[in-house]
Amino acid sequence: MAKRIDVTDVDIFYGAFHAVADVSMTVEPRTVTAFIGPSGCGKSTLLRTLNRMHEVIPGAHVQGSVELDGTNLYAPGVDPVAVRRVVGMVFQRPNPFPSMSIFDNVASGLRLNGVKNKKVLSEAVERSLVAANLWNEVKDRLGKAGIGLSGGQQQRLCIARAIAVEPQVLLMDEPCSALDPISTLAIEDLIGELKEKYTVVIVTHNMQQAARVSDQTAFFNLAAQGKPGKLIEIGSTEKIFSNPDQKATEDYITGRFG
Amino acid sequence: MSASITGTDKVTLTRPSGARTIKNSLAAVYVTLATVLAIVPLASILYSVISKGFHLITSSSWWLQSQRGITPRREGGGLYHALVGTVEIALICAAIAVPIGVLGAIYLIEYARGKKVARAVSFAVDILSGIPSIVAALFIYALFITVFGFGRSAIAVSCALVLLMLPTVLRSTEEMLKLVPDTLREASYALGVPKWKTILKVVIPTAFSGISTGIVLGLARVMGETAPLLILVAYGQGINFSPTSDVMAALPTMINSGRDQAQQMPGYERVWGAALTLILIVMVLNLIARGIARMSKLKEK
Ligand SMILES: Nc1ncnc2c1ncn2[C@@H]1O[C@H](COP(=O)(O)OP(=O)(O)OP(=O)(O)O)[C@@H](O)[C@H]1O
Ligand SMILES: [Mg+2]
Numbered sequence: 001m002a003k004r005i006d007v008t009d010v011d012i013f014y015g016a017f018h019a020v021a022d023v024s025m026t027v028e029p030r031t032v033t034a035f036i037g038p039s040g041c042g043k044s045t046l047l048r049t050l051n052r053m054h055e056v057i058p059g060a061h062v063q064g065s066v067e068l069d070g071t072n073l074y075a076p077g078v079d080p081v082a083v084r085r086v087v088g089m090v091f092q093r094p095n096p097f098p099s100m101s102i103f104d105n106v107a108s109g110l111r112l113n114g115v116k117n118k119k120v121l122s123e124a125v126e127r128s129l130v131a132a133n134l135w136n137e138v139k140d141r142l143g144k145a146g147i148g149l150s151g152g153q154q155q156r157l158c159i160a161r162a163i164a165v166e167p168q169v170l171l172m173d174e175p176c177s178a179l180d181p182i183s184t185l186a187i188e189d190l191i192g193e194l195k196e197k198y199t200v201v202i203v204t205h206n207m208q209q210a211a212r213v214s215d216q217t218a219f220f221n222l223a224a225q226g227k228p229g230k231l232i233e234i235g236s237t238e239k240i241f242s243n244p245d246q247k248a249t250e251d252y253i254t255g256r257f258g
Numbered sequence: 259m260s261a262s263i264t265g266t267d268k269v270t271l272t273r274p275s276g277a278r279t280i281k282n283s284l285a286a287v288y289v290t291l292a293t294v295l296a297i298v299p300l301a302s303i304l305y306s307v308i309s310k311g312f313h314l315i316t317s318s319s320w321w322l323q324s325q326r327g328i329t330p331r332r333e334g335g336g337l338y339h340a341l342v343g344t345v346e347i348a349l350i351c352a353a354i355a356v357p358i359g360v361l362g363a364i365y366l367i368e369y370a371r372g373k374k375v376a377r378a379v380s381f382a383v384d385i386l387s388g389i390p391s392i393v394a395a396l397f398i399y400a401l402f403i404t405v406f407g408f409g410r411s412a413i414a415v416s417c418a419l420v421l422l423m424l425p426t427v428l429r430s431t432e433e434m435l436k437l438v439p440d441t442l443r444e445a446s447y448a449l450g451v452p453k454w455k456t457i458l459k460v461v462i463p464t465a466f467s468g469i470s471t472g473i474v475l476g477l478a479r480v481m482g483e484t485a486p487l488l489i490l491v492a493y494g495q496g497i498n499f500s501p502t503s504d505v506m507a508a509l510p511t512m513i514n515s516g517r518d519q520a521q522q523m524p525g526y527e528r529v530w531g532a533a534l535t536l537i538l539i540v541m542v543l544n545l546i547a548r549g550i551a552r553m554s555k556l557k558e559k
Contacts, residue, residue, distance in 0.1 A: 057449060088449070095441040095442055098442075108449065159450070
């Protein structure tokens with residue numbers, strides 16, 4: 001189920017602004033890859049090109065290729081909507097749909113894609129909420145509004161919503177940055193479980209988190225403000241955190257700049 | 259040391275000086291007076307309408323009978339004929355203005371946001387929202403009656419009211435759609451939901467209470483408009499259901515028809531009854547709008 005991602009010579013633009021330059025990397029199936037680097041270096045931007053979410057912003061475009069098990073997502077004739085069905089995403093801030101209940105939030109991806117069968121829906125909702133470690137907290141109030149939950153619960157609700165459609169890749173952009181340490185741990189545990197089924201790419205500013213959850217770490221940096229961000233180094237998390245090849249990586253991880 | 263507004267290290271916490279106390283109370287008196295001045299005319303209008311009209315609207319014949327065959331000197335009859343006209347005209351107006359306004363706003367915000375077209379249309383709508391009702395009425399008169407050669411009718415009135423209601427609906431829908439955060443749209447796209455479905459199932463339900471409040475308030479505003487009724491249809495005392503006929507009563511024209519009667523005549527009293535009824539209808543619409551807004555808030559809990 002999980003897919004392999006090959007990013008080759010990718011350049012990303014916002015209108016005329018060159019945000020990310022010349023990135024190539026490979027993400028193996030059933031692994032967790034962490035993107036780290038200083039603010040503004042293009043981690044979110046690159047993440048959003050992996051499910052063609054980048055082009056939602058007017059004027060934004062991408063050059064190069066992103067292959068999912070060999071299929072180029074940016075080839076002509078590829079439907080971005082279909083791509084997003086396969087590559088799911090969890091955002092920095094929890095964003096449950098305010099007009100929907102907890103149940104409807106989790107079911108929304110399936111429902112809006114045409115699944116009507118009640119049994120299928122309720123099974124998918126339970127399975128996703130269990131997987132997101134939220135089932136026990138909400139099973140008695142599935143009909144209540146999703147935005148009535150706490151921030152940490154909302155974020156797990158959004159994770160449940162993202163995995164309910166059974167994507168093959170899950171992208172997470174700083175999923176814990178708005179959360180307390182306990183909710184953060186719950187989500188980190190969850191990421192550990194998710195990688196048994198999905199390919200996970202996560203952006204984080206928390207070095208310990210990157211070290212705890214990821215198998216592979218990519219360090220990005222930018223030469224100066226207004227210059228494009230670049231991939232400096234990518235390797236196994238163990239290597240990046242103990243013995244990186246680049247001086248900049250070591251400086252960043254040990255907190256000497258950035 | 260950081261700068262301090264007192265300038266010294268010593269902090270004084272004594273009560274304000276006499277001059278400041280006086281200025282403060284003067285300002286309080288002034289503000290209170292202004293508020294009272296603003297409320298007095300409103301309260302007196304309400305008082306005279308209620309005191310003169312209330313006894314009429316409590317009888318069932320007021321709501322169930324027309325003014326057919328009733329002269330200003332005679333008591334009795336009701337406003338059923340005008341109610342029929344007002345409701346019919348408002349519904350036809352809403353049936354045209356709401357879809358155009360809501361769909362137009364969706365186009366401007368969801369598809370053409372920031373583009374030249376959107377700015378041009380928004381500018382035109384702003385101008386349209388300032389036109390006096392009599393100008394809208396004359397425009398429809400010129401178009402329907404002079405150019406196309408149709409007769410006067412309730413439909414023509416509805417069309418003039420559409421010109422007045424459309425900017426309100428379009429503008430308020432636009433504002434409500436703008437309030438829906440982009441993160442919700444992106445959350446929906448990330449689930450592989452196409453844009454049109456995202457708008458239909460995520461954006462509109464999120465903005466629903468605001469949109470419907472805007473519609474109801476726009477309707478309430480348009481119901482009291484008089485100029486289009488005077489110009490585009492004749493007032494009749496009997497009941498007529500056909501919107502294409504050239505005679506159709508409505509509350510504002512019922513008020514207008516009795517207003518030049520002598521003070522003591524029953525016909526004059528009925529003016530106040532009709533005015534009170536119109537105020538009540540508008541008030542009920544406002545309450546409905548508030549109810550919709552509150553209901554969606556309750557759901558969040
Ligand atoms: N919508 C946008 N329009 C134009 N420029 C943008 C937009 N979003 C981001 N950028 C620019 O692209 C560059 C990369 O931004 P991005 O959000 O990817 O950084 P990031 O690494 O995720 O930073 P952070 O760690 O703060 O989230 C920045 O210079 C940013 O100003
Ligand atoms: Mg970011």
